[in-house]
Amino acid sequence: MNEPATPDAASPEEGDPEGRTDDERERSEPTDGTDTAEEEAAAREEAATREPGSGAAAVVAALEAAGVETAFGVQGGAIMPVYDALSASTVDHVTMAHEQGAVHAADAYGIVRGDPGVCMATSGPGATNLVTGIADASMDSDAMLALTGQVPSDMVGSDAFQETDTVGVTAPITKHNYFANDSDEVGRTVGEAFALANTGRPGPTLVDLPKDVTFGETDRPVGEPTAPDRAVPDLEADEEQVEAAARAIQTAERPLCLFGGGVIKGDATEQARAFAREFEIPVVTTMPGIGSFPEDDDLCLSWAGMHGTGYANMAITHTDCLIAVGTRFDDRLTGGVDTFAPEAEVVHVDIDPAEISKNVHADYPVVGDAATVIDQLDAAIGYGDAPDTESWRAQCDEWRERYPMDYAIDPDEPVKPQFVVEAFDAAMDDDAYVTTGVGQHQMWAAQYWTFTTPRTFVSSHGLGTMGYGLPGAIGARVAADDDREVISFEGDGSFLMTIQELSVAVREHLDITVVVLNNEYIGMVRQWQDAFFEGNHMASQYDWMPEFDTLAEAFGAKGFRIDEYDDVEEVVEAALAYDGPSVVDAHIDPEENVYPMVASGAANGQFALAEDQL
Amino acid sequence: MAGPTPEERPHPTGRRDEHGVRKEPDHGPEPTRRATVSALVEDEPGVLARAAGLFRRRQFNIESLTVGPTTVEGHSRITLVVEETEAGIEQAKKQLAKLTPVIAVGELSGDAVAAELVLLKVRGEEPDKVHAITSMYDGQTLDAGPRTITVQITGDETTIDDAIDAFDQFGIIEIARTGQTALERGDSPTTPGEEPGHSAGSTDDDEFTNYDD
Numbered sequence: 113m114n115e116p117a118t119p120d121a122a123s124p125e126e127g128d129p130e131g132r133t134d135d136e137r138e139r140s141e142p143t144d145g146t147d148t149a150e151e152e153a154a155a156r157e158e159a160a161t162r163e164p165g166s167g168a169a170a171v172v173a174a175l176e177a178a179g180v181e182t183a184f185g186v187q188g189g190a191i192m193p194v195y196d197a198l199s200a201s202t203v204d205h206v207t208m209a210h211e212q213g214a215v216h217a218a219d220a221y222g223i224v225r226g227d228p229g230v231c232m233a234t235s236g237p238g239a240t241n242l243v244t245g246i247a248d249a250s251m252d253s254d255a256m257l258a259l260t261g262q263v264p265s266d267m268v269g270s271d272a273f274q275e276t277d278t279v280g281v282t283a284p285i286t287k288h289n290y291f292a293n294d295s296d297e298v299g300r301t302v303g304e305a306f307a308l309a310n311t312g313r314p315g316p317t318l319v320d321l322p323k324d325v326t327f328g329e330t331d332r333p334v335g336e337p338t339a340p341d342r343a344v345p346d347l348e349a350d351e352e353q354v355e356a357a358a359r360a361i362q363t364a365e366r367p368l369c370l371f372g373g374g375v376i377k378g379d380a381t382e383q384a385r386a387f388a389r390e391f392e393i394p395v396v397t398t399m400p401g402i403g404s405f406p407e408d409d410d411l412c413l414s415w416a417g418m419h420g421t422g423y424a425n426m427a428i429t430h431t432d433c434l435i436a437v438g439t440r441f442d443d444r445l446t447g448g449v450d451t452f453a454p455e456a457e458v459v460h461v462d463i464d465p466a467e468i469s470k471n472v473h474a475d476y477p478v479v480g481d482a483a484t485v486i487d488q489l490d491a492a493i494g495y496g497d498a499p500d501t502e503s504w505r506a507q508c509d510e511w512r513e514r515y516p517m518d519y520a521i522d523p524d525e526p527v528k529p530q531f532v533v534e535a536f537d538a539a540m541d542d543d544a545y546v547t548t549g550v551g552q553h554q555m556w557a558a559q560y561w562t563f564t565t566p567r568t569f570v571s572s573h574g575l576g577t578m579g580y581g582l583p584g585a586i587g588a589r590v591a592a593d594d595d596r597e598v599i600s601f602e603g604d605g606s607f608l609m610t611i612q613e614l615s616v617a618v619r620e621h622l623d624i625t626v627v628v629l630n631n632e633y634i635g636m637v638r639q640w641q642d643a644f645f646e647g648n649h650m651a652s653q654y655d656w657m658p659e660f661d662t663l664a665e666a667f668g669a670k671g672f673r674i675d676e677y678d679d680v681e682e683v684v685e686a687a688l689a690y691d692g693p694s695v696v697d698a699h700i701d702p703e704e705n706v707y708p709m710v711a712s713g714a715a716n717g718q719f720a721l722a723e724d725q726l
Numbered sequence: 727m728a729g730p731t732p733e734e735r736p737h738p739t740g741r742r743d744e745h746g747v748r749k750e751p752d753h754g755p756e757p758t759r760r761a762t763v764s765a766l767v768e769d770e771p772g773v774l775a776r777a778a779g780l781f782r783r784r785q786f787n788i789e790s791l792t793v794g795p796t797t798v799e800g801h802s803r804i805t806l807v808v809e810e811t812e813a814g815i816e817q818a819k820k821q822l823a824k825l826t827p828v829i830a831v832g833e834l835s836g837d838a839v840a841a842e843l844v845l846l847k848v849r850g851e852e853p854d855k856v857h858a859i860t861s862m863y864d865g866q867t868l869d870a871g872p873r874t875i876t877v878q879i880t881g882d883e884t885t886i887d888d889a890i891d892a893f894d895q896f897g898i899i900e901i902a903r904t905g906q907t908a909l910e911r912g913d914s915p916t917t918p919g920e921e922p923g924h925s926a927g928s929t930d931d932d933e934f935t936n937y938d939d
Binding site: 279280283284287288308343426429449452454455464466470472473514515516518715717718721 | 728729730731732735736737738739740741742743744745746747748771772775776779780783813816817820821823824825826829
C-alpha cells in the first residue's frame with residue numbers, strides 16, 4: 113500500500129474535511145448574483161453586437177454571446193484559426209489529451225450545468241475521435257455543441273490531408289449538423305447550433321468549419337443565439353390529453369411513477385417529487401433518471417431494468433398504471449417488450465412526440481415539457497380524488513423486504529466492490545457528483561450509492577461507452593461549484609481506455625478521486641461468459657493491467673491501493689483529503705457479479721438473484 | 727440474496743405485442759400496409775441524404791422516394807412510399823418530422839393523385855406493335871431506331887406495372903422508373919398547414935409566394 117498523501121500536498125485544515133485552502137473556500141462562497149448577472153448579460157450583448165473581423169472571431173463571438181464559459185478540445189491544422197481567435201476570448205479552453213476526452217468532458221459539463229457543453233477538434237482524425245462521444249450524447253439526449261475544423265472549401269471532396277465528411281459521418285448521431293460555407297454566416301450558425309442543442313428534447317449539434325471560412329473576413333455581428341422556430345415545441349400539453357391521463361391515474365389501483373432522464377433534463381425534479389408525494393404513488397426511476405427522486409425516500413424503489421432492484425422490477429411488472437415521464441423505454445429498462453408492465457395502462461409524458469409509442473404503446477400520450485405537464489396533471493387530478501395506494505404501497509414495501517440489495521462480506525476474502533462504493537458514499541456529501549465508466553463497476557456504483565440530488569449521477573447510459581468516467585469527472589469538476597465533491601468509479605478495462613486524461617487532471621489540478629474497481633477482468637463480459645458461454649473467458653481476462661496507483665504517480669497524481677477490508681477506511685479518508693487528482697486502485701473480488709439481473713430480452717419480474725437463476 | 731426464485735414469484739398473465747400494445751397472448755403478426763408520405767422540406771444541401779439516412783438507419787421498409795422543387799422558392803417536396811405496420815408508419819412520419827430541415831409531413835389519403843414515370847427501351851423489330859401498345863397507355867415514343875425503341879409511360883403504379891407486362895413481349899432491354907410522386911386531391915393540402923402557392927408563369931407575378939411572408 114502506498115503512503116498516504118504527503119504533508120505538503122494534502123494538509124487538511126481542521127474543520128474542513130475536504131482539505132480546501134482558504135482561497136478555494138472563498139471562491140465557492142455564494143455571491144448575491146446581481147452584479148454578476150448584469151455583467152454577464154452585458155458581456156453577451158457586447159459579443160452579439162461586436163464586429164468580429166474574421167469567421168473564426170465570429171465563431172468565438174457566438175460562443176460568448178451564448179454565455180459559454182468553458183470549451184474542451186484538442187488543437188489541429190484545420191481548427192487553428194478558431195483557436196487563435198479563442199486566445200483573446202473570455203471562453204476558457206481546457207486542452208484534453210485526446211478528442212474523446214474532450215467530448216466526454218463537454219458532455220458531463222453539460223449534464224452538471226444544464227447548458228450545452230462545448231467541444232472542439234480539428235478535421236479528419238480530430239473529428240472522427242469525437243464521434244463516440246457525440247453518439248453517446250445523442251443516445252442520452254445530452255445538449256452539446258461540437259465544433260470541428262475542416263479542410264478549405266475548395267479542397268473539400270478531394271480526399272485532402274485530414275479530410276473527412278464530418279457532416280455525413282455525424283448526421284445520424286446529431287440532432288442536427290451544419291457545414292459552414294460563409295464567413296458572414298458562420299457566427300449565426302454556431303449560435304443557432306448552440307441554441308438548438310438546448311431546445312425541446314436536448315441533443316448534440318455540430319458545426320463543421322472549413323479553414324477558409326474561419327480565415328475569411330467578416331464584420332457581421334453574430335446576434336443572439338436563436339433556435340429555428342420550428343424546433344421550439346409547445347411546453348404545455350393538450351388539455352384533453354391531460355384530462356384523460358388524469359382520469360386513468362385516479363382510477364388506478366396500483367399506480368407507479370417511472371421517472372426518466374427527461375425529468376432531470378427538463379428541470380422537473382421538484383414537480384415530479386411533489387407529484388409522487390402528494391398522491392402517495394411509489395416511484396421507480398430509469399438509470400438516467402437516477403437523482404430525480406431521492407433514493408432514501410420511503411416512496412422510492414430505486415431504478416428498474418436489467419440490473420435494477422428486485423422491488424423496482426416487481427413493481428413495474430405488477431403496476432396497473434405506469435406514469436412514465438421523460439423516458440424512451442430502452443430495452444435495458446423494459447427487458448422483452450412483450451412482458452413489460454403487461455397489466456399497465458401507460459401514461460407517457462414526453463417533449464418529443466416521436467418517443468410516444470416508439471417502443472411501448474402509450475394508452476395516454478401527453479406531449480409536453482415534463483415540469484409543465486406534471487403541474488397540469490397535478491391540477492387535473494386535484495385533491496380528494498387521488499387513488500388509494502395504501503395496500504399497493506404495502507405490497508411494494510413487502511417486495512423491498514423480500515428482495516433487498518445485499519451482498520456477503522467475508523473478512524478473509526477479497527474486498528467486495530459494493531463495500532468500496534458504500535464506504536465512499538458514507539464519507540462524501542449527498543450532493544457529490546459521481547461519474548462512471550461502463551461495466552460492472554458502473555452498476556455497483558448505481559446500485560450501492562444512495563443518490564438524492566439531480567444531475568449527480570453522470571454516466572454513459574444508452575451507448576454504454578467504456579472510458580467515460582475520467583473525462584466525465586474532469587467535465588463535472590470544471591462545471592461544478594468548488595464545494596461539491598467529484599468521484600469517478602472506473603473498472604480496470606474502462607479506465608485504461610481514456611487514462612491519458614489523468615495528465616489533464618494533474619495539469620489543471622482538479623480535485624477528483626478516481627476509484628478503480630479492479631478485478632482484472634472486463635467484468636461484465638466475464639459475467640455474461642459465465643452465464644451464457646459456459647465460462648469461456650475469451651479476451652475478457654485482463655491480468656496484464658498496470659499498477660494503477662503507481663501509474664497515477666507517474667502522471668503526477670496521487671496513488672492509493674486497497675487490497676483488503678482493513679485498507680478501506682484509511683484510503684477513503686486519505687484519497688478524499690488529497691487536494692488534487694487521486695487514483696484508488698481497489699483490488700476487488702474478481703469473481704463478484706452484478707445482481708439482480710434480468711437476462712437480455714427476458715421479463716423484468718424474472719430477475720435472477722444468482723447465476724443459477726438465469 | 728434472499729427472496730423467492732423466479733418461478734415462485736407472482737406473474738401477471740398479460741402480454742404485449744412487438745409494438746408494446748397490450749394483447750391476448752395468441753395474437754398474430756401485425757399486418758403491413760403501403761403509405762404515401764409527403765414531406766415539405768427546406769431545399770438545403772444534404773436534406774435528401776438526411777431523409778434517406780433516417781429511413782435506412784431505422785430500418786423502415788422504403789418502396790420509393792422522389793424529390794423535387796415546389797412552387798415556393800427554397801422548398802422541396804419529398805414523396806415516400808413505405809410498407810410498414812400501422813405503428814411503423816406513424817413512427818416513420820414522426821421521425822421524419824423531427825429532422826430540422828423538414829417543414830411539414832403528411833400522409834396522403836386513399837384518393838390522392840399519384841403518378842409515376844417509366845422509360846422503357848424495347849427491341850425495335852416490331853415497331854408497329856410497340857407503337858400500338860404505347861398508344862394504348864397514352865405513352866410517347868422518345869426514340870426509335872432500327873434495333874431499339876424507347877417509350878415513356880406515366881400513370882399510377884398499377885398502370886405502369888401493366889404497361890411493363892405488355893411491353894415484355896418485345897423484349898425489354900432497359901427500364902428506368904422514377905418512383906411515385908403524389909398530391910392530395912382538390913383543396914386539401916398535401917402536408918398539414920401547407921398553403922396554396924402560385925407558380926411563376928401562371929400569374930403576372932414572377933416572384934414565388936413565400937409561405938413565411
